Amino acid sequence: MRPYLLACCVLAAFITFSCDDHAPKDAPDLQETSDTDASQDTTPEPDLHDLSDPSDTLEDNLDLTDLIDTDTLADTSDLTEIEADLQDLPPDIFVDLQDTADQSQDLLPDQHIDDLGDQLDQSDQSDAYTPELDAVLAAIYDDMQALPPAELRAALLVFTDEQFAMGYDLARDEIYGVNGGTGIDLHDGLYECVYTGRTLTPDGTTYPKGTCTLLDGSSFDNCSFNTEHTWPSSQLVPSHDPTGRGDLHHIFPSWATANNQRGDFPFGVPTCTPPNCTWQADGSYRGKNANGDWVFFVRLATRGDVARAQFYMSVRYQMPIAETVEQVLRQWHADDPVDLKEFTRNNAIEAVQLNRNPFVDRPDFVDLIPDF
Numbered sequence: 001m002r003p004y005l006l007a008c009c010v011l012a013a014f015i016t017f018s019c020d021d022h023a024p025k026d027a028p029d030l031q032e033t034s035d036t037d038a039s040q041d042t043t044p045e046p047d048l049h050d051l052s053d054p055s056d057t058l059e060d061n062l063d064l065t066d067l068i069d070t071d072t073l074a075d076t077s078d079l080t081e082i083e084a085d086l087q088d089l090p091p092d093i094f095v096d097l098q099d100t101a102d103q104s105q106d107l108l109p110d111q112h113i114d115d116l117g118d119q120l121d122q123s124d125q126s127d128a129y130t131p132e133l134d135a136v137l138a139a140i141y142d143d144m145q146a147l148p149p150a151e152l153r154a155a156l157l158v159f160t161d162e163q164f165a166m167g168y169d170l171a172r173d174e175i176y177g178v179n180g181g182t183g184i185d186l187h188d189g190l191y192e193c194v195y196t197g198r199t200l201t202p203d204g205t206t207y208p209k210g211t212c213t214l215l216d217g218s219s220f221d222n223c224s225f226n227t228e229h230t231w232p233s234s235q236l237v238p239s240h241d242p243t244g245r246g247d248l249h250h251i252f253p254s255w256a257t258a259n260n261q262r263g264d265f266p267f268g269v270p271t272c273t274p275p276n277c278t279w280q281a282d283g284s285y286r287g288k289n290a291n292g293d294w295v296f297f298v299r300l301a302t303r304g305d306v307a308r309a310q311f312y313m314s315v316r317y318q319m320p321i322a323e324t325v326e327q328v329l330r331q332w333h334a335d336d337p338v339d340l341k342e343f344t345r346n347n348a349i350e351a352v353q354l355n356r357n358p359f360v361d362r363p364d365f366v367d368l369i370p371d372f
Contacts, residue, residue: 128337128338128339129337129338129339129340129342129343131338131343131360131361131362133361137356137361140159141358141361141362141365144156144159144365145362145365145368149368149369149370149371152365152368152369153315153369156315156358156365157315157316157318159355159356159358160312160315160316160355160356160357160358161316161355162354162355163243163247163353163354163355164352164353164354165242165243165246166246166248166352166353167242167243167245167246168242168245168246169206169246170246171227171245171246171247171248171251172206172227173206174248174352175206175227175248175251175252175253176191176202176205176206176208176253177202178202178204178205178206182348182351182352184248184345184348184349184352185252185253185345186202187341189201189202191208191225191253192253193225193253193254193255193258194228194230194252194253194254194302194305194306195228195254195255195258195259195262195281195282195284195298195299195302196214196215196255196258196281196282196283196284196299197214197215197282197283197299197301197302198212198213198214198215198223198255198281198282199212199213200212200213200223200225200255206226206227207224207225207226208224208225209222209223209224209225210223211223212255214282215282223255224255224256225253225254225255225256226253226254226256226259227251227252227253227254227259228251228252228253228254228258228259228262229245229250229251230250230251230252230306230309230310230313231244231250231309231310231313231319232263232264233245234264235264235319236317236319237317237318237319241317244313244316244317247313247316247353248349248352248353249309249312249313249316249346249349249353249355249357250309250310250312250313252305255281257281258281258284261279261286261296262286262296263296265286265294265295265296266295266296266322266325267295267296267297267298267306267307267310267325267328267329267332268289268293268295268296268297268324268325268328269289269295269297269328270285270286270287270288270289270295270297271287271288271289271290272285272287272288282299283298283299283300283301284296284297284298284299285297298332300335300336301336302336303332303335303336304332304333304334304335304336304337304338304342305336305342306329306332307329307330307332307333307336308333308338308342308357308359308360308363308366309357310329310372311329311333311359311366311369311372312357312358312359314372315358315369315372316355320372321372323371326371326372330366333359333363333366337363338360338363342360343360343361346360346361
């Protein structure tokens with residue numbers, strides 16, 4: 001049985017985040033090896049197949065009477081329903097509570113978000129998919145839906161932080177399907193770069209190399225992939241935190257060159273248009289925005305996936321997203337709705353990491369949280 005997590009509401013003050021403007025003014029020299037993969041974790045990795053002590057039941061780890069103030073519920077009968085749902089949940093929930101602190105991403109200056117004009121492609125609704133949730137999971141989300149924004153965010157934190165913290169090495173094994181990993185991002189015998197759509201066949205490692213195929217069917221040799229942290233590893237709290245660094249919901253296979261070019265620049269909308277940008281490939285490109293700060297723009301096919309990964313990371317690790325970046329991500333979320341591939345990936349991650357990205361299951365929750 002899939003281990004679903006209890007959604008509960010926490011009566012809490014609304015969390016307001018503030019960020020210092022420290023966007024880079026000039027792009028540094030980009031190295032051949034991506035910063036996100038330059039170091040290896042030296043901490044011993046836990047056993048993926050020994051997820052928890054059977055005595056660690058959800059009832060032991062989560063006390064409803066402590067966490068839920070029934071006065072905040074629209075109907076106190078909701079508490080009875082939640083307690084009833086609790087009895088049906090499986091006991092093998094692995095709990096890894098992560099201490100978190102305020103974290104800021106690089107601020108972008110004010111941009112013409114309301115009218116991006118030619119900078120944005122047409123919204124792609126062709127593959128839009130309405131997630132089919134089972135009754136238990138749907139009920140959990142339905143109980144959250146009426147919560148005020150601060151309480152919804154607090155409930156989603158409880159929902160997402162019940163995860164197996166596998167660390168970066170095991171996470172890459174799962175992505176690439178090596179060393180016993182499941183191959184979450186291996187489809188039809190190929191890996192696909194999140195930023196360019198270029199594909200590469202496996203070579204049995206987590207740094208595959210070989211011949212890449214482009215979207216137009218052409219190919220080139222000496223192509224290498226690595227793993228992209230869409231939320232830069234250096235900007236986790238604490239920096240390079242092993243739980244966040246190995247969180248499958250925000251890491252993806254990437255053509256190494258695209259990974260290097262993105263670096264840790266914030267997502268945004270450059271003023272340039274390809275082929276006149278500093279770097280561009282297959283719909284993604286890097287350049288300076290209207291105020292001269294470096295930003296990275298993501299192709300249409302995956303920009304929504306990237307946006308929802310950022311919303312998840314903000315809630316799961318309690319890290320704020322700069323307002324101007326958030327505006328761009330909200331637009332990308334609308335441009336590129338959840339498709340079946342993204343929903344299937346969410347299922348696959350839950351099978352090994354034991355938590356889900358709620359913004360993939362319920363995209364409407366993005367609009368219920370006014371400030372990430």
